Amino acid sequence: MPRRKLLCGNWKMHKTRSEASEFFHSFTKRLGNLSDVTRTVDVGFGVSATLFDTCLTGVHGSGVKILAQNCHFEAQGAFTGEISVPQVLDAKLSGSIIGHSERRQYYNETDEFVGKKWNALAKASLLPIVCVGETRQERESGKTFDVVKTQIEQSLKQVSADARDKDFVIAYEPVWAIGTGLTATPDQAEEVHKFIRDLLSGAFGPERAQAIQILYGGSMNAANCKELLSKPNIDGGLVGGASLKAEDFALMVQTAKDLS
Ligand code: PEP
Numbered sequence: 142m143p144r145r146k147l148l149c150g151n152w153k154m155h156k157t158r159s160e161a162s163e164f165f166h167s168f169t170k171r172l173g174n175l176s177d178v179t180r181t182v183d184v185g186f187g188v189s190a191t192l193f194d195t196c197l198t199g200v201h202g203s204g205v206k207i208l209a210q211n212c213h214f215e216a217q218g219a220f221t222g223e224i225s226v227p228q229v230l231d232a233k234l235s236g237s238i239i240g241h242s243e244r245r246q247y248y249n250e251t252d253e254f255v256g257k258k259w260n261a262l263a264k265a266s267l268l269p270i271v272c273v274g275e276t277r278q279e280r281e282s283g284k285t286f287d288v289v290k291t292q293i294e295q296s297l298k299q300v301s302a303d304a305r306d307k308d309f310v311i312a313y314e315p316v317w318a319i320g321t322g323l324t325a326t327p328d329q330a331e332e333v334h335k336f337i338r339d340l341l342s343g344a345f346g347p348e349r350a351q352a353i354q355i356l357y358g359g360s361m362n363a364a365n366c367k368e369l370l371s372k373p374n375i376d377g378g379l380v381g382g383a384s385l386k387a388e389d390f391a392l393m394v395q396t397a398k399d400l401s
Pocket of ligand 1: 151314318319320321322358359360361379380381382383
């Protein structure tokens with residue numbers, strides 16, 4: 142069975158509740174019935190905790206996923222400012238983005254930390270979208286494959302056998318392409334996606350690896366998404382800036398739908 146495409150917005154620290162409501166109003170107007178859309182493609186949004194309820198209301202009953210942008214691996218405790226997996230579950234979210242390069246860069250998140258979050262989310266049957274990717278310096282010194290391999294393998298060490306059986310998504314996000322307007326060429330991205338799929342094949346077996354969605358992230362937009370999404374191992378996008386405007390993101394979802 143061909144893999145479904147997943148387009149997931151990453152709103153980062155953007156939008157108030159009224160802006161989020163307005164977004165979904167406009168998004169729905171442009172795409173029509175969202176339930177029809179999710180029959181063909183997967184759509185999601187990683188949003189701030191203050192927006193969970195507003196976004197869930199905005200997509201109610203449509204199958205569009207609302208996700209956290211981060212979570213903690215401990216179920217509860219003295220971790221000021223954090224959100225636990227049981228809280229993500231209680232909020233009726235579909236999962237969480239984890240290991241985003243901004244979390245790694247500004248909050249020193251390690252592969253071990255990311256793996257613990259992956260484990261906790263998967264055990265709760267929530268979807269982890271696990272972000273990996275190299276910096277510009279790493280790419281220029283020919284370390285892209287090593288970096289991505291280490292990030293996935295080190296994180297996986299924290300994921301127990303039962304949690305490994307649960308769904309997850311990998312987002313390949315070259316750090317040099319995030320929010321910079323620089324996009325990996327479709328060939329550059331495909332090369333790394335193929336490498337990741339082969340790596341997953343070694344860890345999970347070829348059949349399972351064929352079913353895992355691998356997203357590209359890094360300045361993907363309405364103009365460049367068709368070429369990227371047409372590559373055989375690019376199963377969608379994790380989209381920052383271009384997901385903030387309903388018009389742009391609706392066009393991207395429509396492109397994914399047309400390609401499906
Ligand atoms: C991201 O933050 O995951 C991202 C890909 O951002 P942008 O699309 O703005 O580069």
